[in-house]
Amino acid sequence: MRTIQFREAIAEAMSEEMRADESIYLMGEEVAEYNGAYKASKGMLDEFGDRRVIDTPISELGFAGIGVGSAMNGNRPIIEFMTFNFSLVGIDQIINNAAKMRQMSGGQFNIPIVFRGPTASAGQLGATHSQAFESWFANTPGLKVIVPSNPYDAKGLLKSAIRDNDPVIFMESEQMYGDKGEVPEDEYTIPIGVADIKREGTDVTIVSFGKIIKEAYKAADKLQEEHDISCEVIDIRTVRPLDYDAIIKSVKKTNRLVILEEAWPFGNVSTEITYRVQDEAFDYLDAPIIKINTADTPTPYSPGLLKEWLPNSEDVIKAVKKVLYI
Numbered sequence: 001m002r003t004i005q006f007r008e009a010i011a012e013a014m015s016e017e018m019r020a021d022e023s024i025y026l027m028g029e030e031v032a033e034y035n036g037a038y039k040a041s042k043g044m045l046d047e048f049g050d051r052r053v054i055d056t057p058i059s060e061l062g063f064a065g066i067g068v069g070s071a072m073n074g075n076r077p078i079i080e081f082m083t084f085n086f087s088l089v090g091i092d093q094i095i096n097n098a099a100k101m102r103q104m105s106g107g108q109f110n111i112p113i114v115f116r117g118p119t120a121s122a123g124q125l126g127a128t129h130s131q132a133f134e135s136w137f138a139n140t141p142g143l144k145v146i147v148p149s150n151p152y153d154a155k156g157l158l159k160s161a162i163r164d165n166d167p168v169i170f171m172e173s174e175q176m177y178g179d180k181g182e183v184p185e186d187e188y189t190i191p192i193g194v195a196d197i198k199r200e201g202t203d204v205t206i207v208s209f210g211k212i213i214k215e216a217y218k219a220a221d222k223l224q225e226e227h228d229i230s231c232e233v234i235d236i237r238t239v240r241p242l243d244y245d246a247i248i249k250s251v252k253k254t255n256r257l258v259i260l261e262e263a264w265p266f267g268n269v270s271t272e273i274t275y276r277v278q279d280e281a282f283d284y285l286d287a288p289i290i291k292i293n294t295a296d297t298p299t300p301y302s303p304g305l306l307k308e309w310l311p312n313s314e315d316v317i318k319a320v321k322k323v324l325y326i
Contacts, residue, residue, distance in 0.1 A: 028080030
């Protein structure tokens with residue numbers, strides 16, 4: 001094992017797959033000459049050249065469409081958005097073409113394409129640059145949606161995404177690119193659609209994903225230390241397909257569920273999890289499910305308001321105590 005940054009894990013995953021398959025290329029704004037807006041493609045232009053690491057104009061609709069068309073013709077593109085907020089400019093290509101082409105062509109075309117880039121808030125970037133669209137994309141049949149929370153998961157899942165024959169939305173975080181974690185020296189992949197129990201526990205299940213899961217870890221540490229409460233923390237890693245079985249199995253053990261998600265409260269991933277758990281494990285629940293989300297407003301710019309808007313570890317602690325009737 002060795003310790004690398006999240007951005008290095010992303011670059012390694014792409015580079016390793018591009019060395020193995022010449023049909024794979026990377027396209028996006030500043031991915032080449034600038035080594036990536038967040039240095040997640042550092043060194044790749046030097047290794048692969050400008051025919052496989054391609055800088056684009058500010059034209060998400062255009063290069064998303066080029067990616068879909070080239071995937072239909074046998075390539076395996078990786079399309080980087082500087083942030084998924086900008087994917088809205090090209091969302092027609094993702095929703096109406098990439099996600100639907102296999103069905104609408106009667107299986108004549110696979111679309112092996114990865115759309116990747118940062119999601120959710122990243123400090124004081126304002127309301128239009130701080131949005132989480134995981135549930136938007138996950139609501140579309142034909143798309144797979146991955147949101148890793150650490151370098152190990154990021155590398156293994158990105159390699160699987162690049163090899164997948166269906167379109168994959170791979171969502172990162174600007175605030176995690178500098179995070180460090182252990183990654184094996186040897187090649188490995190992580191299967192899409194399998195959650196990971198990051199911490200085993202017996203008293204309550206906490207489900208989360210992406211960078212906000214760090215608040216669940218903080219809460220679990222404090223609850224264990226101060227109240228001897230044992231929290232099982234599950235990182236779903238893949239929003240679609242979602243590993244319902246892992247969550248339900250945990251709830252049947254702990255009998256309580258708290259879901260932490262950085263997203264607006266209406267119609268999100270935690271809403272879907274809540275429905276499935278009450279449908280399949282209602283008799284095992286000893287308390288109502290609690291889901292913790294952001295405030296139901298656009299993301300504020302003010303640091304004081306932003307702190308109040310985002311969920312945090314204290315919110316998780318309060319929720320855990322509530323489901324335990326403490």
